Amino acid sequence: MRQGLRETGYIExxxxxxxxxxxxxxxxxxPGLAADLVRRKVTVIAAAGTPAALAAKAATAVIxxxxxxxxxxxxxxxxxxLNRPGGNITGVTQLSSELxxxxxxxxxxxxxTAKIIGLLVNQKDPRAETQSSDMQExxxxxxLQIHILNAxxxxxxxxxxxxxxxxxxxxxxxxxGNFFTTRREQLAALAARHRVPAIYxxxxxxxAGGLMSYGASLTEAYRLAGIYTGRILKGDKPADLPVxxxxxxxxxxxxxxxxxxxxxxxxxxxxxxxxxxx
Numbered sequence: 642m643r644q645g646l647r648e649t650g651y652i653e654x655x656x657x658x659x660x661x662x663x664x665x666x667x668x669x670x671x672p673g674l675a676a677d678l679v680r681r682k683v684t685v686i687a688a689a690g691t692p693a694a695l696a697a698k699a700a701t702a703v704i705x706x707x708x709x710x711x712x713x714x715x716x717x718x719x720x721x722x723l724n725r726p727g728g729n730i731t732g733v734t735q736l737s738s739e740l741x742x743x744x745x746x747x748x749x750x751x752x753x754t755a756k757i758i759g760l761l762v763n764q765k766d767p768r769a770e771t772q773s774s775d776m777q778e779x780x781x782x783x784x785l786q787i788h789i790l791n792a793x794x795x796x797x798x799x800x801x802x803x804x805x806x807x808x809x810x811x812x813x814x815x816x817x818g819n820f821f822t823t824r825r826e827q828l829a830a831l832a833a834r835h836r837v838p839a840i841y842x843x844x845x846x847x848x849a850g851g852l853m854s855y856g857a858s859l860t861e862a863y864r865l866a867g868i869y870t871g872r873i874l875k876g877d878k879p880a881d882l883p884v885x886x887x888x889x890x891x892x893x894x895x896x897x898x899x900x901x902x903x904x905x906x907x908x909x910x911x912x913x914x915x916x917x918x919x
Contacts, residue, residue: 645867
């Protein structure tokens with residue numbers, strides 16, 4: 642995000658000051674943090690993730706807001722439409738629901754014998770219901786069966802993996818959200834222990850030992866959010882800035898993890914990988 646700000650002429654500690662607020666995965670803290678920034682009369686609020694964006698929108702209808710979200714901003718109630726956001730808010734969306742079919746298809750190409758697949762979601766995340774319904778629709782098109790597993794605590798993640806064994810699930814898709822991102826080592830370790838092939842949204846899950854990931858580039862998404870923030874600081878209005886969408890998508894594969902699981906990555910999948918960890 643600092644890179645995007647620099648591209649519009651703003652450098653932290655030189656001509657802008659950034660006030661950081663962290664909820665540390667406790668979504669109930671977000672309204673208070675957003676209200677604090679409003680009291681401080683900041684010029685722009687940059688909100689990382691859907692829960693933060695919703696909290697910021699509820700806190701002010703005046704201060705411009707730039708969000709970065711993996712969900713659909715229209716469905717979530719953040720904007721009136723992608724092309725005409727309206728109000729004081731705009732930002733960047735990865736529209737992860739559009740990538741659901743691709744992620745499931747990659748997993749199916751890798752393990753065509755897996756007919757039962759688990760989907761792990763955080764039921765406290767505003768996107769959980771949409772993620773689940775989108776995945777069910779994509780699974781029906783491939784003749785697969787999806788079991789929804791809920792986890793919003795570390796203990797519930799352990800329980801979810803135990804359920805995979807009982808369900809005889811052949812693979813796992815880990816849903817989006819900061820809660821899972823900050824627990825990627827735990828998720829990768831449990832997938833390895835239970836010998837469950839899993840696909841994730843971002844490459845840092847794969848760097849932590851996960852099997853593979855497919856999703857929009859987080860680096861590009863936050864750079865775009867930084868550019869939008871800079872443009873608003875220069876005088877642009879959020880209502881006039883259409884919600885941006887990253888154009889770069891990344892497939893990352895961990896061959897060491899695949900080998901440990903006894904899997905051979907098809908040449909066609911390897912050929913389209915953006916990064917292969919050996």
